[in-house]
Amino acid sequence: MSGDRLAPARHWNTWRSEYPAQIMHLPLGLTVTVTAYAAAAASFTDFPAVKGQLTYGPRDVTARDVSFSARHGGTGFDWRWDQPVEGALRGAWRATAFGEWGLRFWIMPVFEVEGREDIVWRFDPRNGVLAAEIDGCHVAVVGSQAPLMATFHKDRQALAAELAEFGYFYLGSRGTSGRMAVLRYNLDEMPAMHFAVGLGANGTEALQKAKAALAMAPAPALPSNGALDAIRDIVGWNSVHDFINDWPYMSLSRTWVAQKFGGFGLWLTDIFYHALGSSFLDTQMARENIRAVLATETPQGNLPCLITGRDQWIDRSQPPVCSLILWKIWKHTGADDLVELGYRKLLRAHDWWFTHRDGAPKGATGKGLMSWGTSAGIGDGLYKGTKLGAKNESSMDNSPIHDESRFDAASGCIDAFDVGLNALLVVDAEVLADWAKALGDQATASRLLERAEILRQRIAVHLWDGSREIFANRRWSGPFVRSIAPTSFYPLLADAADTAQQRGLLAALDSPRKFGGKWRLPSVTRDDPAYHDNVYWRGRIWPPLNYLTYQGLKRAGFDGIAAALAADTEEVFEASWARRQCPENFSAETGLGDDQPDTDLFYGWGVLMPIVAVNEFLDVTPWHGWEVTHKPGDWQVGPINAFGGKTVMAAKEGRLTLTLDDRQVFATDISGRFRHVDIGSHRLAFEPPPGGGKIYLKERVKRASYGASVITARQIGDEAVIDLPAVAAPQLCIVEVQP
Numbered sequence: 001m002s003g004d005r006l007a008p009a010r011h012w013n014t015w016r017s018e019y020p021a022q023i024m025h026l027p028l029g030l031t032v033t034v035t036a037y038a039a040a041a042a043s044f045t046d047f048p049a050v051k052g053q054l055t056y057g058p059r060d061v062t063a064r065d066v067s068f069s070a071r072h073g074g075t076g077f078d079w080r081w082d083q084p085v086e087g088a089l090r091g092a093w094r095a096t097a098f099g100e101w102g103l104r105f106w107i108m109p110v111f112e113v114e115g116r117e118d119i120v121w122r123f124d125p126r127n128g129v130l131a132a133e134i135d136g137c138h139v140a141v142v143g144s145q146a147p148l149m150a151t152f153h154k155d156r157q158a159l160a161a162e163l164a165e166f167g168y169f170y171l172g173s174r175g176t177s178g179r180m181a182v183l184r185y186n187l188d189e190m191p192a193m194h195f196a197v198g199l200g201a202n203g204t205e206a207l208q209k210a211k212a213a214l215a216m217a218p219a220p221a222l223p224s225n226g227a228l229d230a231i232r233d234i235v236g237w238n239s240v241h242d243f244i245n246d247w248p249y250m251s252l253s254r255t256w257v258a259q260k261f262g263g264f265g266l267w268l269t270d271i272f273y274h275a276l277g278s279s280f281l282d283t284q285m286a287r288e289n290i291r292a293v294l295a296t297e298t299p300q301g302n303l304p305c306l307i308t309g310r311d312q313w314i315d316r317s318q319p320p321v322c323s324l325i326l327w328k329i330w331k332h333t334g335a336d337d338l339v340e341l342g343y344r345k346l347l348r349a350h351d352w353w354f355t356h357r358d359g360a361p362k363g364a365t366g367k368g369l370m371s372w373g374t375s376a377g378i379g380d381g382l383y384k385g386t387k388l389g390a391k392n393e394s395s396m397d398n399s400p401i402h403d404e405s406r407f408d409a410a411s412g413c414i415d416a417f418d419v420g421l422n423a424l425l426v427v428d429a430e431v432l433a434d435w436a437k438a439l440g441d442q443a444t445a446s447r448l449l450e451r452a453e454i455l456r457q458r459i460a461v462h463l464w465d466g467s468r469e470i471f472a473n474r475r476w477s478g479p480f481v482r483s484i485a486p487t488s489f490y491p492l493l494a495d496a497a498d499t500a501q502q503r504g505l506l507a508a509l510d511s512p513r514k515f516g517g518k519w520r521l522p523s524v525t526r527d528d529p530a531y532h533d534n535v536y537w538r539g540r541i542w543p544p545l546n547y548l549t550y551q552g553l554k555r556a557g558f559d560g561i562a563a564a565l566a567a568d569t570e571e572v573f574e575a576s577w578a579r580r581q582c583p584e585n586f587s588a589e590t591g592l593g594d595d596q597p598d599t600d601l602f603y604g605w606g607v608l609m610p611i612v613a614v615n616e617f618l619d620v621t622p623w624h625g626w627e628v629t630h631k632p633g634d635w636q637v638g639p640i641n642a643f644g645g646k647t648v649m650a651a652k653e654g655r656l657t658l659t660l661d662d663r664q665v666f667a668t669d670i671s672g673r674f675r676h677v678d679i680g681s682h683r684l685a686f687e688p689p690p691g692g693g694k695i696y697l698k699e700r701v702k703r704a705s706y707g708a709s710v711i712t713a714r715q716i717g718d719e720a721v722i723d724l725p726a727v728a729a730p731q732l733c734i735v736e737v738q739p
Contacts, residue, residue: 006248007284012081012089013063015241017251018258020054021047021070023063023081023089025199026241028134029113032091032197033156035182037163038073039104044160045072046110049254055580056602058222058229061236061281065222074099075187077107080218085198088213092194095187102187106168109195110156111141112180121181123150130181131203140206142214143195147185152178227570227613228280228637234582234607235277239285242292244309249292250274250285253584253600262309266293268318269395269544270605272325276332277607280614280640283333290326290338297345300378301352305392313381316374316393320353320424321548322346323431324622331620334644343435347444350428354451357421359411364476366417366462368454370425371476373413390414394421395544399523399537400483400530401473408476419463419471420487424548426452426459426494431622456496463491469504471497483528484514485537486521486545492552495623502556509549509561520568521546522588534587536598541572541586543608550612555623559673566616573609582606618642618649626677628686630656630670643679655696667696670724676732684735692726699737707731 006026015024021034035046047053047070057067057078066081076097082090093107113119113134121132128146132139151173153159159182162173168186185193198210223229239250240257242264251257252265275289296307298314303322305313323346330338357370374389383389387407391397391414405416433448465472465480471488473481489505491497497505508514514525523537523545524530531539546569553562575591576583583593584603593599617637619627626643630651638648645661657667665679672689684697697720701713704722713720713735724733 008086009064010062012083013239013241014066014081014237015248016243017240017254018049019046020049020056020237020254021068021079023066023091024241025089028137028139028199029116030134030139031110031112031114032089033110033112034070034079034091035108035110035156035159036070036072036075037106037108037168038075038100039106039168040100041073042164042167043073044163046156046160047072050259052255052601056233056237057580058224059233059236060222061232061239061278061285063236065219066236067221069096071097073105075105077187082219083213084216084219085209085213087199088209089197090194090213090216091196092218093192095191098187102191103189104168105187106184107187107190107193108159108182108184110159110180110182111139112155114155117179119179120177121152121179122177123175123181125150125176129207130183131206132181133203136201138200138203138206140198140200140203140210141183141195142198142207142210143183144193144214145185145190147183148189149174149184151175151182151184153180153182155180226637227610228640230573230577230582230610231277231280231607231614234602234604234610235274235281235285237602238274238604239278245292245295247292248285248288250278250289250604253603255600255602260308265306265308266296266304267306268293268296268303269321272322273544273547273605273608275329276325277611279329279332280611283335283641286329286333287335287338287341290329290342294342294345297348298378300356300375301348302356303345303349306381311381312379313384313389313392314379315376315381315384316372316389317349317352318393318395319421319544320350320428321544323350323428324424327431327434327622328620331626332641334641339435343432343439346428347432347436350425350432350448353421353425357413359408359413360415360417360476365478366458366474366476369417369422369458369462371411371413371416372418372421373411375412385409385412387414394418396485396487396523396537398535399485400528401481401485401487401524403483403530404481405473405475415476416473416481417463417476418473418487419459420485420490422455422459422463423487423490423494423496426455426496429455434622452494456494459491459494459496460498460501464501469501470508471501471505483530484508484525485523486515486549489549489552492556492558493548494552495555497556502558506558506561509565517588519572519586519588519591520565521549523585526588531588534589534596536585539588540599541588541591543585543605546572547608547612550615551621554619554627555621563616566612569609570613573606573613576601577610582609614640618647624675627673627675628656628658628677629673630668632671643677664698669693670695675730682737682739684737685732687730687732688724690727690730692724695722695724695733695735696720697722697735697737702736702738704733704735706733 024031055069059066077093077095130141196210196213198206200206244263271293275286279286302317305316372390372393405414408415429448429452433445436445510516513527576593581601584600587595636650639646648659670693675687678685701720704711
């Protein structure tokens with residue numbers, strides 16, 4: 001398995017998507033599965049993801065610390081996995097609710113190496129130790145209390161069948177050796193319990209490690225009250241191993257992977273969003289997601305819409321956000337190899353749109369703008385060659401913005417120019433041009449920038465509906481599509497809206513009949529008849545729509561309006577996160593995700609909601625560089641990957657301090673957003689808010705400038721203090737410090 005290529009700290013994890021309570025040592029194939037039996041209901045469970053019996057708690061992304069709450073048959077218990085000693089794993093539970101007498105409710109950790117008939121577990125009833133040897137690695141299991149009995153079975157199905165036939169009073173499987181071991185405890189004798197698994201070169205070492213882990217005091221619980229904590233938990237819980245392709249990645253949802261997708265599933269844009277969330281915390285996990293999705297590139301050049309264990313939608317792609325997201329990941333991680341991995345594939349994918357989705361006939365109003373589609377003669381994926389297949393490409397499968405349009409079989413496109421698609425292609429071209437220029441390919445950079453400018457003009461001229469003062473999709477035949485989605489705000493992200501158009505967009509964003517109101521952004525205007533359907537893209541709030549609209553508002557300079565949307569986005573997310581849900585989408589009436597059955601309640605791209613919240617404090621964009629925002633109150637964001645290392649921003653008593661790899665870079669009493677922040681070993685540059693204030697540095701200042709003026713630092717104690725005057729407009733401040 002590729003587990004051999006993982007850092008040892010990542011060997012143990014909740015790798016198997018369909019069993020989130022199970023932890024696995026990936027290189028050994030050793031699994032420890034939490035199972036339970038409720039006698040009152042005569043019901044066994046190994047807590048599969050599809051049953052929704054777990055509430056996912058705080059966890060580390062690498063599974064050094066994992067917690068969840070479980071319920072079965074009316075009984076509840078909290079569980080924690082941790083790794084207090086190198087080479088050892090500890091499991092612990094505490095009962096929280098009793099649906100029956102604890103004597104009749106059994107918790108049973110199951111130990112096995114699936115598919116290995118040669119592995120034999122041995123239990124010593126004299127000391128309560130369970131042991132095995134796996135390819136030269138010795139395993140020892142010891143508990144704070146001895147199990148009431150150890151039983152041995154062929155597999156978990158055999159254990160379930162035995163309990164179904166005989167119940168818990170049966171002793172026929174009790175023994176001292178076998179291929180799958182079960183240690184049985186009940187909640188009357190063991191309402192709270194912990195055990196440890198030690199690994200070693202020999203049995204003595206393995207047992208010593210297990211006992212050492214068992215003796216360690218529990219570490220403090222992980223924090224779980226901030227947006228970055230939420231990102232950590234979402235990334236951690238949805239990161240699994242794809243046992244078909246043998247690579248780790250962040251799954252769409254544990255409930256989808258095995259049953260719906262046959263072992264793995266890669267929606268194109270989802271995986272890039274997952275990589276973005278991962279990049280805040282772990283560079284390697286971000287890299288693994290990018291590698292997985294880029295490996296799906298087709299000979300035609302597109303990155304496929306969807307690849308699963310059962311189907312391949314290679315005839316279509318998904319919204320072209322990937323270059324922008326990879327650019328952000330690159331900046332967060334400082335990993336140049338990601339650009340080398342992605343640039344040429346993303347350039348091919350960008351050009352693919354203009355050879356496969358320019359379907360409008362000559363003379364069509366807006367010819368040269370792109371449309372969603374599905375390509376003939378490529379693959380045999382479900383819905384290929386249909387309008388539904390073309391709608392899949394937009395991600396917004398059942399959105400009413402597609403209702404009026406028709407599928408043109410000759411071109412393979414929906415007969416409408418999509419404002420969101422074309423705006424994203426502008427941004428895609430800009431980012432790729434930036435990389436091309438950095439690589440010395442000025443010809444490609446110029447070609448892409450020219451394309452971006454032409455598309456910008458076509459969007460502004462042909463997709464602006466002056467009668468409604470908003471951008472809208474437009475049929476090839478000329479009429480504008482009636483329904484409006486938040487994709488109408490994407491021209492802000494593409495810098496394609498003039499001042500008058502911006503005013504119209506902001507009016508729609510604020511209008512309670514359009515996109516304003518308590519819970520936002522609805523995926524269609526509130527006065528659209530489809531809004532009340534409240535099914536998927538017909539009215540509900542979707543994380544990518546909020547995220548890209550927020551980014552567009554910031555690019556256009558509407559920081560206050562962007563901040564308001566970020567606050568609303570965080571409020572929507574928190575309403576569900578308080579229940580430890582990360583929904584795929586949310587009701588625009590209640591803000592909740594569980595009001596109807598179509599929504600997955602722990603979905604990967606839900607991570608975009610807390611990302612928006614973090615971006616209000618720290619973000620990086622191609623147009624403003626690194627942004628650091630000093631907001632009111634006492635708070636901390638970090639550690640987070642930024643500026644090429646581990647960054648922490650902390651505000652206390654009106655002073656913001658930024659540290660990088662435990663080195664204080666600067667502190668300030670200036671409130672607001674700093675842009676174009678650039679941190680070097682002996683140089684600091686930034687564009688502060690224009691109101692003036694103080695900058696504090698620990699190093700001695702060699703020279704400093706603010707705009708065209710030279711400024712002098714004062715030494716006060718161990719700090720150099722720079723006084724910045726109030727100015728009419730933001731200016732760049734450059735500080736050089738003594739080495």
